[in-house]
Amino acid sequence: MSDAQAPARAAARHWNVSQRAALLATVRLFRELPEPLLHQLAAQFRPKLAERGAILFLEGEPADALNLLAAGRIKVVRETDDGREVILRVIGPGEIFGCAGGWGEPIYPATAVALTASVVLQLPAQTFQALLETQPAFARAVVQELGARLREAEARIRELQTERVERRLARALLRLAQKAGVATPEGIEITLPLTRQDLAEFAGTTLSTASRTLSTWDRAGIIAARRARVIVRQPAGLQALAEAAAPDTAAPTSGGPARRLPPTVRR
Amino acid sequence: MSDAQAPARAAARHWNVSQRAALLATVRLFRELPEPLLHQLAAQFRPKLAERGAILFLEGEPADALNLLAAGRIKVVRETDDGREVILRVIGPGEIFGCAGGWGEPIYPATAVALTASVVLQLPAQTFQALLETQPAFARAVVQELGARLREAEARIRELQTERVERRLARALLRLAQKAGVATPEGIEITLPLTRQDLAEFAGTTLSTASRTLSTWDRAGIIAARRARVIVRQPAGLQALAEAAAPDTAAPTSGGPARRLPPTVRR
DNA sequence: TGCGCTCTTTGCCCCAGCGCAAAGAGGCGC
DNA sequence: GCGCCTCTTTGCGCTGGGGCAAAGAGCGCA
Numbered sequence: 001m002s003d004a005q006a007p008a009r010a011a012a013r014h015w016n017v018s019q020r021a022a023l024l025a026t027v028r029l030f031r032e033l034p035e036p037l038l039h040q041l042a043a044q045f046r047p048k049l050a051e052r053g054a055i056l057f058l059e060g061e062p063a064d065a066l067n068l069l070a071a072g073r074i075k076v077v078r079e080t081d082d083g084r085e086v087i088l089r090v091i092g093p094g095e096i097f098g099c100a101g102g103w104g105e106p107i108y109p110a111t112a113v114a115l116t117a118s119v120v121l122q123l124p125a126q127t128f129q130a131l132l133e134t135q136p137a138f139a140r141a142v143v144q145e146l147g148a149r150l151r152e153a154e155a156r157i158r159e160l161q162t163e164r165v166e167r168r169l170a171r172a173l174l175r176l177a178q179k180a181g182v183a184t185p186e187g188i189e190i191t192l193p194l195t196r197q198d199l200a201e202f203a204g205t206t207l208s209t210a211s212r213t214l215s216t217w218d219r220a221g222i223i224a225a226r227r228a229r230v231i232v233r234q235p236a237g238l239q240a241l242a243e244a245a246a247p248d249t250a251a252p253t254s255g256g257p258a259r260r261l262p263p264t265v266r267r
Numbered sequence: 268m269s270d271a272q273a274p275a276r277a278a279a280r281h282w283n284v285s286q287r288a289a290l291l292a293t294v295r296l297f298r299e300l301p302e303p304l305l306h307q308l309a310a311q312f313r314p315k316l317a318e319r320g321a322i323l324f325l326e327g328e329p330a331d332a333l334n335l336l337a338a339g340r341i342k343v344v345r346e347t348d349d350g351r352e353v354i355l356r357v358i359g360p361g362e363i364f365g366c367a368g369g370w371g372e373p374i375y376p377a378t379a380v381a382l383t384a385s386v387v388l389q390l391p392a393q394t395f396q397a398l399l400e401t402q403p404a405f406a407r408a409v410v411q412e413l414g415a416r417l418r419e420a421e422a423r424i425r426e427l428q429t430e431r432v433e434r435r436l437a438r439a440l441l442r443l444a445q446k447a448g449v450a451t452p453e454g455i456e457i458t459l460p461l462t463r464q465d466l467a468e469f470a471g472t473t474l475s476t477a478s479r480t481l482s483t484w485d486r487a488g489i490i491a492a493r494r495a496r497v498i499v500r501q502p503a504g505l506q507a508l509a510e511a512a513a514p515d516t517a518a519p520t521s522g523g524p525a526r527r528l529p530p531t532v533r534r
Numbered sequence: 535t536g537c538g539c540t541c542t543t544t545g546c547c548c549c550a551g552c553g554c555a556a557a558g559a560g561g562c563g564c
Numbered sequence: 565g566c567g568c569c570t571c572t573t574t575g576c577g578c579t580g581g582g583g584c585a586a587a588g589a590g591c592g593c594a
Contacts (some may be wrong), residue, residue: 164581559571
């Protein structure tokens with residue numbers, strides 16, 4: 001799985017123009033474009049390999065391309081001057097990222113890092129602009145995509161402002177499970193190499209707290225917390241944690257001291 | 268200023284189609300449209316009055332229109348089930364809001380409330396869609412607008428995750444001052460009737476903390492904290508608070524206990 | 535097979551900031 | 565001019581969760 005040859009093979013897989021076109025056809029943004037145009041586009045993508053940990057682009061660099069992930073996993077990150085970082089999105093195959101250039105920004109507002117060896121297809125920003133102006137269906141799709149992302153971002157703002165860490169973490173896991181979950185005998189495995197640190201940066205907390213919380217859930221049998229990997233055993237349990245800070249639902253095993261009251265509510 | 272007739276007068280001011288067209292021409296989204304189209308559009312807007320506190324639309328309602336604020340002030344809010352709310356945006360004249368319908372969402376994802384008596388011009392979502400498909404320049408503008416907002420939202424996420432309340436509050440004030448600030452002999456007055464509660468909901472904290480913090484700054488002479496109103500006296504002071512949690516820069520007057528060290532940094 | 539690196543767990547401490555609630559102030563309407 | 569209503573201030577208590585650091589795992593690599 002983390003075979004060193006993987007990226008090369010993956011690249012080969014997407015090198016062929018008509019295969020690339022097939023990939024494009026699965027992407028919401030491009031889906032509605034006419035077949036011939038799709039092929040023409042596919043030919044314009046420049047493939048780019050990235051090994052684990054490689055930086056695809058850096059915050060502040062000129063944003064002259066739109067990036068489509070063909071294979072692998074990417075995290076999109078924003079940094080504070082003092083070095084702390086925040087994970088804005090996690091990208092899987094078939095998703096686009098680093099689109100700033102497409103929507104008229106001169107520089108990337110965030111950094112992209114490969115979580116695993118990855119293959120990225122890059123489309124020149126101008127091509128994107130041209131599409132936008134000539135293909136109404138494309139314009140509509142872009143607007144919808146952006147709208148959806150904006151809504152998501154706003155939802156996250158709400159969460160960060162009103163919800164406790166534990167709940168945010170539970171939600172983060174659920175979201176990740178939905179996005180990159182694969183059923184295994186043990187439960188739903190999140191197929192992303194996310195360290196506790198990453199999880200913390202994604203859910204808005206610290207390494208220590210994330211680790212502590214996951215450990216608790218592990219002991220309670222809700223998840224299996226492995227090294228840079230999490231398996232969700234009881235989605236329902238997580239769900240409960242994510243919704244109400246239900247004082248009891250959580251840990252049938254632990255029973256524990258049991259949070260005495262819905263920690264912070266109302267007004 | 269909070270004259271009961273104000274909305275009616277304001278409405279009258281924007282009733283006239285060519286005046287509305289003039290307003291449209293100041294809005295980034297519409298600016299690039301050809302003159303005749305602008306007039307045609309202006310005629311399609313339905314004006315709507317709202318008094319202070321009125322709800323323009325509710326989260327969950329069908330989003331069949333795009334809203335343009337002609338006069339007044341609006342806050343866009345999202346609520347938690349337990350009644351807490353978060354202010355997502357504050358809208359001034361010439362800004363659009365409640366655009367969900369435009370970008371393909373069936374329902375409003377947030378609620379809009381008039382902070383002062385306001386006049387809103389509503390454009391049917393279909394018209395918007397039609398523009399999007401027929402006017403490339405419009406499509407480009409929409410994409411840019413959305414991109415900018417998305418970036419802003421992501422910046423806010425970063426702030427919420429990495430910054431302390433005090434700093435977030437300082438930033439919020441600065442942003443508001445920039446957006447709705449008017450120079451007065453006392454300083455830059457933020458011409459928005461925002462209560463401490465509102466400020467808290469905007470900066471991601473609680474009423475108590477917001478109040479306490481503003482009081483401190485008031486005593487230090489950095490701002491003048493009035494009832495539902497804030498005047499920024501020393502923008503530089505706020506700036507300092509917003510950037511580094513500078514232990515000293517803050518309050519030349521108070522001197523105070525002086526935060527002992529940059530509270531939380533690094534890693 | 536073992537070394538070394540990265541990731542994880544945890545104990546300990548501490549404090550920023552939330553919750554609550556009661557007592558002031560401004561303003562507005564009558 | 566008075567009363568009401570909304571907004572604001574503040575004391576008090578408390579705790580969630582951040583910071584730090586040291587001691588363990590797991591894994592890849594040679």
